[in-house]
Amino acid sequence: MCWIFAYVWTEDCRKNLVEWLRMLEYRWYDSAGLICVWEEKEIFLEKAVGRVSALASKVDEKIEKEKNEQSWLFTSWIAHTRWATHGGVTESNTHPHYSGSQRFYIVHNGIIENYKELKKSLETKYTYYSETDTEVVAKLIEDMYDGNLKSTIEKVSEKLTWAYSLAVIDVQHPEHIIAIKLWSPLIVWKGENGVYLSSDINALSQLTESFTILEDNEMVVIESKKYHIYMAWERVQREAEEVGEVSSMSELWDFSSFTEKEIFEIPSILENVFSGRINFEEKIIHNETLEVLAEEEIEKICIIASGSSSFAWWVGGYFFRKYAGVPCETIISSEFLADIFLPEKKTLYVFLSQSGETADVRESMKIVKAKGCKTFGIVNVVGSTIARMSDAWLFSHAGIEVGVASTKNVIAQVGVLLLMALSFGSKRNLQISEIRDIITELASLPDKIQEVCLKAPHIRKLSEKYAHYKHFFVLWRNMMYPVALEASLKIKELSYVHSEAYSAWELKHGPLALVSPEFPTIVFNPSGKHYHKTISNIEEVRAREGKILGFISKNDTHKEVYTDCIELPDTSELLSVFTSLTASYLFALYLAEKLWRDVDKPRNLAKSVTVE
Ligand code: F6R
Numbered sequence: 001m002c003w004i005f006a007y008v009w010t011e012d013c014r015k016n017l018v019e020w021l022r023m024l025e026y027r028w029y030d031s032a033g034l035i036c037v038w039e040e041k042e043i044f045l046e047k048a049v050g051r052v053s054a055l056a057s058k059v060d061e062k063i064e065k066e067k068n069e070q071s072w073l074f075t076s077w078i079a080h081t082r083w084a085t086h087g088g089v090t091e092s093n094t095h096p097h098y099s100g101s102q103r104f105y106i107v108h109n110g111i112i113e114n115y116k117e118l119k120k121s122l123e124t125k126y127t128y129y130s131e132t133d134t135e136v137v138a139k140l141i142e143d144m145y146d147g148n149l150k151s152t153i154e155k156v157s158e159k160l161t162w163a164y165s166l167a168v169i170d171v172q173h174p175e176h177i178i179a180i181k182l183w184s185p186l187i188v189w190k191g192e193n194g195v196y197l198s199s200d201i202n203a204l205s206q207l208t209e210s211f212t213i214l215e216d217n218e219m220v221v222i223e224s225k226k227y228h229i230y231m232a233w234e235r236v237q238r239e240a241e242e243v244g245e246v247s248s249m250s251e252l253w254d255f256s257s258f259t260e261k262e263i264f265e266i267p268s269i270l271e272n273v274f275s276g277r278i279n280f281e282e283k284i285i286h287n288e289t290l291e292v293l294a295e296e297e298i299e300k301i302c303i304i305a306s307g308s309s310s311f312a313w314w315v316g317g318y319f320f321r322k323y324a325g326v327p328c329e330t331i332i333s334s335e336f337l338a339d340i341f342l343p344e345k346k347t348l349y350v351f352l353s354q355s356g357e358t359a360d361v362r363e364s365m366k367i368v369k370a371k372g373c374k375t376f377g378i379v380n381v382v383g384s385t386i387a388r389m390s391d392a393w394l395f396s397h398a399g400i401e402v403g404v405a406s407t408k409n410v411i412a413q414v415g416v417l418l419l420m421a422l423s424f425g426s427k428r429n430l431q432i433s434e435i436r437d438i439i440t441e442l443a444s445l446p447d448k449i450q451e452v453c454l455k456a457p458h459i460r461k462l463s464e465k466y467a468h469y470k471h472f473f474v475l476w477r478n479m480m481y482p483v484a485l486e487a488s489l490k491i492k493e494l495s496y497v498h499s500e501a502y503s504a505w506e507l508k509h510g511p512l513a514l515v516s517p518e519f520p521t522i523v524f525n526p527s528g529k530h531y532h533k534t535i536s537n538i539e540e541v542r543a544r545e546g547k548i549l550g551f552i553s554k555n556d557t558h559k560e561v562y563t564d565c566i567e568l569p570d571t572s573e574l575l576s577v578f579t580s581l582t583a584s585y586l587f588a589l590y591l592a593e594k595l596w597r598d599v600d601k602p603r604n605l606a607k608s609v610t611v612e
Helices: 014-023 050-067 115-122 133-144 150-157 258-264 266-276 289-297 307-324 333-338 359-370 385-389 408-426 432-454 455-468 480-495 530-545 573-594
Strands: 002-007 031-038 043-051 074-082 103-111 164-170 175-182 187-190 194-198 212-213 218-223 226-231 235-236 300-305 328-332 346-355 374-379 392-395 471-475 497-504 521-525 550-555 563-567
Touching: 014 050, 014 074, 031 050, 031 103, 074 103, 074 164, 074 175, 103 133, 115 133, 133 150, 150 164, 150 175, 150 218, 187 226, 194 218, 218 392, 235 392, 235 530, 258 266, 258 573, 266 408, 266 432, 289 392, 289 408, 300 307, 300 333, 300 359, 307 328, 307 346, 307 408, 307 480, 328 333, 333 359, 346 359, 346 408, 359 374, 359 385, 374 385, 374 408, 408 432, 408 573, 432 573, 455 563, 455 573, 471 480, 471 530, 480 497, 480 521, 480 573, 521 573, 530 550, 550 573, 563 573
Parallel strands: 300 328, 300 346, 346 374, 374 392, 471 497, 471 521, 521 550, 550 563
Antiparallel strands: 002 074, 002 194, 031 043, 031 074, 103 164, 164 175, 175 218, 187 194, 187 212, 218 226, 226 235
């Protein structure tokens, strides 16, 4: 699904090849492949199943073996890391794919929905070696080749249905690379020694802060050290854009994984989220985007997202109702797409996405925009598609997230949603004194999270104690609901252990039947108005010999009901959302580590889901 390409004219790019490949490793990793073509039309094709590092070792080995035998001035290369959609994780399904005569090589990000019909139409002419949709496009290019690769790709693209970005090399003309995009992201940058192309902003942002982001249906023709962009056969003049704030790929330092490091970064991420948006001295929300938005005639908020981002919006929904008195509907993006959209002009449609590229979120936004409704993006990756499509936006300022499971960004999103709700509230009925109290509390939030992080050894011990269980219940009430859903998701995705989030209220309407000594229950029970009712629910579980792990506040008065507990700093119910989430991330992480899971790259998952 994801690829990066670099085109180099005068440089020996051997060491860069491997370096650039590693920049993509954090995203997709089922398999990876590359092809380099140099002046004499020699090709260097390598593929490997597994991590990018497996490909990198193969490339290293090959380079070492052939050292000094040739000059290795590559004209061009395309590389790809694959997250399997069509066909299993095998070397033959790994990109680049090639045409019948092996003249055209292609890498592709996306899905070609009509590939079966296309495959059938070419069946008598070509033998297929893979199960992929991409190979069909390679064959189609050869079949339709009219002597000019650019016009051929234009014609081929008219035959393709659905989202893709693809890049093609013609071995007969290695001085050219042509790429085209529809929906899937694609960016291009002219560096000192050549032109670089990537489907991942974070990867290229390691090299530059300014690049050209291709629009849908645009084609880029890279030739020697320059590139030209075309739209519907016409040349388009476009300068590279300063993307401004770019995250740098982080170092692991002494942490056992990027996921752990990213959880420990949460205090400083929250400082980023508040910086320039809260005036702590005057105790006011101070941000132009939010102020303009809060003045608008908005009667309802509709928040759309998927996965962990969708749990952040869920918390946001409570904030909007509670602090702004604005009705807030929250919808999973894929369900939004499946449903009938009835546009409401006075509704603000908020889209949450870490990557800014998630296909269902992006497609939902297109539907909303097409009906002339106002969109607002909360996105982490600067320059991403969703950020660019939004009428207005705020960045979540979480920095690059290397761990596939989102952690620090979810908390950053919750922070941004809280500021938005307070800003709306300030223009409506929220008392100034209440805003001031919340801001006073928020000033201490990074320190409170730090306190949670200091509990890591205790949390690790408990994770290890619970690591032999095959199932977990995660119970919640009210604002803790999304926290429980998110905690449960993290347990599933990091440790591959079954976990179910359930309302503590709902338990006795059916799921209580599952409770047994072998089915422990995790409970989020901070102090607040639901505290005592949750204690009653815990007693019901205890009466069935269920074990209880409580995420509770330090001053909890019923500690005896829990089998074990993780004591969190005393905070208001509002801030306990942040502290509980952080603690739950540590619990899921250490549970997974105890089970020897690869926490940064959980099986079957991709960091950025660019296909529906
Ligand atoms: C889970 C996780 C995913 C993402 C989801 C949306 O830990 O990371 O559930 O939250 O794929 O991704 P974004 O936020 O990039 O739209």
